[in-house]
Each structure stands twice: as C-alpha cells, then as structure tokens.
Amino acid sequence: MALLLLALLALLALWGLLRARAGTPAPAPRWPPGPRPLPLVGNLHLLRGAQQDEALMQLSKQYGPVFTVHLGHQKTVVLTGYEAVKEALVGTRQELAGRPPIAIFQLINRGGGVFFSSGPRWRAARQLTVRALHSLGVGRAPVADKVLQELRCLTAQLDSYGGRPFPLAVLRWAPSNITFALLFGQRFDYRDPVFRSLLGLVDDVMVLLGKPSVQLFNLYPRLGALLQLHRPVLRKIEEVRAILRALLEARRRRTPPRGPEQSYLDALIQQGQGKDPEGLFTEANVVACVLDMVMAGTETTAATLQWAALLMGKHPRVQSRVQEELDRALGPARLPRPEDVHALPYTNAVLHEVQRFITLLPHAPRCTVANTQLGPYLLPKVLQPPAGGDLVPGASELRAPPSGLPPQPRDPPAPHVPAGRRVCVGESLARSELFLLFAGLLQRYRLLPPPGLSAAALDTTPAPAFTARPSAQALCAVPRLQGR
Template sequence: MALPLLWALLLALGLWRLLRASARDPSPAPRWPPGPRPLPVLGNLHLLRVSQQDRSLMELSERYGPVFTVHLGRQKTVVLSGYEAVRDALVGSGQELADRPPIPIFQLIQRGGGIFFSSGEPWRAARQFTVRALHSLGVGQGPMADMVLQELACLSGQLDGYRGQPFPLALLGWAPSNITFALLFGRRFDYQDPVFVSLLGLIDEVMVLLGSPSIQLFNTFPRLGTTLQLHRPVLKKIEEMQVILKSVLDARRTALSRGGPVRSYVDALIQQGQRDDHGGLFAEANALACVLDVLMAGTETTSATLQWAVLLMARHPDVQGRVQEELDCVLGPGRLPRPEEQRSLPYTSAVLHEVQRFITLLPHVPRCTAADTRLGGYLLPKGTPVIPLLTSVLLDKTQWDTPGQFNPGHFLDAEGRFVKRAAFLPFSAGRRVCVGESLARTELFLLFAGLLQRYRLLPPQGVSPATLDTKPAPAFTMRPQAQALRAVPRS
C-alpha cells in the first residue's frame, strides 16, 4: 500500500507545481497576422525586389492588409503598412516597440552599443545622454543657426568657384556634414582637410555597401554570409573610420585632462565616461559606437536630403521660381534667413516638407517587441521583428492627394498657409523618433533657403530639367544618383 500512496503523492505534487507555473505564466499562444506562404529556407524573399524592398512590401499589403507577416528566410517578421497601422503601433505601443532586433551586420559593427541599433538600458542611457549633450551644445538655439549660416557662406564660396559651370551634386553634402563634424569634434574642417575628406569618403563607401545585395544576404543568412566573408568589405571600412575616431578621442581626452573646456559631443562623452555613473555604459567601446552613429546618421541623412531638394528644384523650375519670389518678398536680397522666419515663408516650408515626403529617404528600420504585444488584433511574442513601413505612410493614398507626385500643395491650405500633416513622419515617431530631428530641420531650412536666395539652380547646358535623374541610387538610404547641376548667381 505504501508504494501506490507514494505515487499518488508525487502525482499530486506534480499537478500542484504545474498549476502554479500556469498561474505565474498565463501567456496565450501567439496569433500571427496573415501573409504569403513561405518557401523552404527562402521564406518570402522571392516576392521582394532587392533594390525596392519597401515597394514590394507595399504591394503585399494590398493583398494581406495593413498588418501582415513575411518570412525573411526563416525569420518571421511583421510588417505595418499605411499611416493608421504605423501610427497606432509606434505611438500606441511605443513602449513595446522601443527595441531593435539583432541585425547581424550592426551587431558586428556596434556590438550592441551606440544609439540607433542598441536596445534596453544601453539604448536608453545613450539616447538620454545624446539629447542632453546636443541641447548643451546649442542645438535648437541661436548659436546653432549662426554655425549653419557660417557653413552656408563656405559652401557658397565653393559654388562661386564654378562660375556657373556644372558642379557635382555631392558637393552640397559638404556643408551639413561639416556641421555634424563641428558638433562632434568642436571645430569645423576645411573642405580639403585630409581627415574631413577621408571620413566623408569612408561614410560614402559604407552607406553603399550597407545597401548592397551581399549585405542583405548576410543579414538574412548570417552563417552563409560569414562563410562567404560578405561582411568583410564593410568591416574593413568601419575599422578605418574607427582608427581616425580613436585618434580624435585620445587627443581630446588628453586636452580635457589638462583642464580644457567641454566644447563638443566627443568631450561630453569622455566626461561622462569618467563619471562612470551608468555601470560602464560609457566606456571607450560604447563611446566610439555613439560617435560612429552620430557621424554616420548626421552626415548621410541631411546631406542626401539637401541634395534631393536642390535636384528637385532644378527638375521643377516653376516651384523654384515661387520659392525665390517668396524669399525675395520676405527677406529681400541681403538679409539671410533665420529659423524663426519659417512661419513667414509658408511656400518655402511646404516645398521642404514635400521634398522629405517625396523622397522617403529611409524607407524602414525594423523595431522589435520588448514583450508579448498586441498589434492590430494579433498577439506577437516577445522578440518579434516589426517593420514600420515609413514609405507606406509618406505615400499613403488616404492621406495625400497625389502621393506619387512632387506636389508642395500637400502642405498648403486654400489660402496658401502652411499646414502641418499628421502623416508627415520622415523622422519616424514614438520613443525611437530621430534624435537629431531638430538639428536636421534647422540645417535644411537655412541651407535650402540660403542657396535659393543666392542662386538659380539649373541642369547642365543642353540638358532638359525633365530628364534629370530622380531615381534613387542603391545605398542604405535613398540618396540621389551622382550627377551635375549649375548654380548661377541671381542678379
């Protein structure tokens, strides 16, 4: 009798533990959104165009709805398409979608550090520090506008040197890049400075490589990519950049140890690391990752947007003429623009906003569920990659009258007054909204208005405006193709 009694006690104990475990973890089974049937190994990759993955995903959303599942290889990924779905997820579920999934190439580059591809406490600490540091350096204040206008004068000097002859479009990126350099390193660089030239060249090469099919393949099949060494060209360029940045960090660390003032983002990082009040989060490796993030994002995004803005003005001379007419009326020929005058320049502001909407510079950067999350009636388990498709917001047919056309009227009312649009989300939204949004807006307005105040922007002689190439070049961002324009001084 003792043996059956023992078995009964063990069974009762097992049931009791099972009930307690289920009470502690009542997680229901995941409920995934619909999506196309995956192929073995490939998943749904055969349905996605390599160069315009965002457009392929928009096409799939027309069949499967605003919230759907795709398989990128073996990885289940949820896609959010259209303004309503993206807004509800990023704003309504902002806490749950604040993380990034582990993207293989950025795991190798940043090792979980930095600002843009980190998650959890390292991301929160880096972001909070960066916001404070940029504010203390004058971002969003008068001194920042003075810095931008100084750079505008230097850029104008370069353009004047061409005497109305064609100049390379990429030259326009030097000014916003140098503003980022000044914030990072505490001084602006001559455009022929070897460090400036080397870093810009490396950034350009890295951005092209990050958008290449080989890196897309590496991110989807990292084991295969590692075997084929697909990541090595990117890492080689990153290592070259890190050598330059380490030398800058070392030089500033020495200057600060002698009692020098904090005058840059790098200085603030070094000072924060010396305090060590975040458990080592600002040690040298993560400091280098933060500098690399600010350098890459701060140069590429604003530089590419300014190039697009000037290219589209040459492509649409009627729009350019209206902007210049407004600038002449409000500012006259000699007074430079200031940030507070955007309200007095509604058409100029509308054009700049439309440029950013039309080009969809960064189509999507994936998020990741930090906990089991409900989206659109579906239950996604913790760790699910989620793509908020910003292209689908900026081209949403329910939000824009002519989404596929360049039309500044999207941001004007019937009386010609500027209208803010909720679906204008080029900087994303929620807790992961771009940390440099305020700086980018100031730079773009002052540089764009200043250039159009001074120059007529034209195609090369013999080239029709309608034939200028507005197809994006293959890169991590949707940057314009390399081409030439003319900047003819206005009388």
C-alpha cells in the same frame, strides 16, 4: 496503500504549486496575414531585390496595411501607410522600442552605440546624447549661427563654379561639417584631408551596406560569414574607427576633467571618467556612439539637402514660388533664421514634400520587447540572440512616396511618419539645418539643369545604397540678380 495515496496527494500538490507559480500560460501569437513562405527562402522570391519597396507596396494592396512576410526564416511584420505606422510606433509606446540585432550592425558595434542598440546601453547612450546636444545649443541660437556660418562657406564654394555645373555631392559638405563641428568641437576646411577621408569612407560604407551581398549576410549570417560577405564593410568601418580614435585621443588631451562641454566627444570623455559600474561607457562603446553619430549625422541631412536641390531643378515652378516667398519675407540680403519658419509656410511645406517624396530610410526595423497587441494581432516578445546570431521577428515600417513633387505643396504640411520612442536624437537639429540651408541656397541661386539637359531629364531614381540617396549628377547654381 496509505503510503501510495499520500505519494499521489503530494505529487498533485506539487503539480498544483508549480502550475500556480507558472501563472496563466501566454496567449498564442496572432500574426497578420501574408503570402505563404517557401522553404529556406520564405517570401524572398516575391521581393525582387532592388525593387523590394515596390514589391512590398504591392503586397500591401493584397493583404492590407499590416502584413507578415518571411525574409528567409525570419518572420517580419511590415507596416505601410501613416495610420498603421502611427498606431504601432506611437500607440504601443514602449513595446516596439527595441531594435532587432541586425547581423552586420551587431558585428560593427557589438550591440553598442545609439541607433542599433537596445536595453540599458541604448537608454544610457540616448540620454547622454540628448543632453549633450542640448548643452551644445541644438535648437537655439548658437547652433543656428554655426549653420549660417557653414552656409556662407558653401555659397563661397558654389560661387567658385561661376554658374557652371557643380557635382550634386558638393551639397553634402555643409551639413556634414555642421555635424563634425558638434561632434569634434571644430569645423574642417573643405580641403582638409581628414574631412575628405571621413566623407569618402561614409560614402563607401553606405554603398556597401546597400549591396545584395550584405543583405544576404543579414538574412543568413552563418552562410554570409562562411562566404566572407561582411568583410568589405568591416574593413571600411575599421578605417573610420581609426580616424575617430585619433580625434578622440586628441580631444582627450585638451579636455579638462570638469571643464564645460564644447563637443559631443567632451561629453563622452567626461562620462567615461566618472563612475560606470555597469560598463555602459567603455572605450568600445564611446567609439560606437561617435561612429553612429558620424554615419547618421552626415548621411541623412546631407542626402535630403541634395534631394531638395535636385527636385527644385526638376520642378522650376515650385522653385519660383519658394523664391517669391523668400523675397517677400527676407528680401535679398537678410539670411534666414529659425524663427522665419512661420513666415515661410510654402518653403517649409516644400521641404516636407521633399522628405515625403524620398523616403530616405524606408525600412526602420523594430522588435517587440513585450507581447504586443497591434489591432487584432498579437505579436510575441522577441528573445535577443547573442551578437552575430540569427535575426528575429520584428516590424519594418514602409511608406510609399507620392508620384511626384506637386506644384502646390499642401499647407500646412502633412505630418511625418512618427517614430515613437525611437525618434531620431538629432531631429530638431536636422529640421533647423535643412530649413536654413535650403532657404539660404534658394535665396541666393537659381538651381538649373546643366546646359543641354532639360528639367525633365534630371534623374530622380535613387542610387543603390543603404539610404535612398540621389544618383551622381550635376546642377548649376546661377546667382539671382534680384536685389544684387
């Protein structure tokens, strides 16, 4: 009897010890409200495919600015509106700094790169990228001079059309070439086959990433892999990688081990030549970083400049007022400089309105790296699955664009949706680049619809792609006679 009592006491002591070590059990998650999911499809039947953004905005009217939807079996919190996004992405600091392992991007970069990575590899890649861009002069005079040089090349190209219609996509060339100059240490002639190939492949990849088949692959990776839905994207990505590896090898041959960095490739090469005990800058991750910078650096700024030009053609009164301000502040000959932004408040406000109107990346998914209190809700920490595994609960930010670009943009401009710790590494470059290119174009040209087409007939419906890029169409860049 005594032995039995001692055994019971020992078991009780062991149970108490284990409970003490376990600590207080984690509180149960409290998810935001949302529509009831159906088996297998979740709430996909409510999202109407290509009109997904509009459907989510309608759901926000019913469930509030923070709500939960089920994308297949994936539980996702959707944030709508500036205040909700600010509270989540800025107020939670690091808790929402992770990226959910989106299936297609896991296959493309295997958790590496700058934009869709998380954890130590993301922090190392981001720190190197920020440092490299700063050393290359981003935000200072050296890069501003590169932008103005590219502006001259772009205006020479537009002048060759003699006021006749030009494809809107021509406006991609200048911002893309600025990115390439920083990444590779050289600008390309617009007729260069490498330049044309890279732009064409980026365009192909962005279109493929926006296809329903790839979205289906992201929602049901095992089914998508069985149906080979990811193969067209991966084939195009491999073509991009082949070009990047050739450029990397050419740069490596001419870059001294300890010389000054003259490109982003130089920074990656020198980092890879140093000590890297954790393998954060292997050859595969170096290529992943360059791939991310090429895809993001050529698409976002280039698409925004196209939208800005298209919306000026559609809103001639706004364009006229911008040009009146440019004439007062700069005159007919002096090109804009970054410091002119304070003397051109209306021009700057119009650019902000353009960016609010287009919502270039309406869904920027995050995942929780710790239990996260979001208002009255408690979102659980996400456990990362292996590469190519199922997606996990996350948060997606969405904001509704205004119904149209107003003739009187707000001044001062309303703030952009905050990004918190995931703010774009090239944000300062993109802002300066857009300002200089936009102001320089409108200083020199009147942007008009093609002959026989009214301003109202210009199409502002986004083309189907991963980003909200404008559909293929044409404008006329008619030289302004004032002062010339």
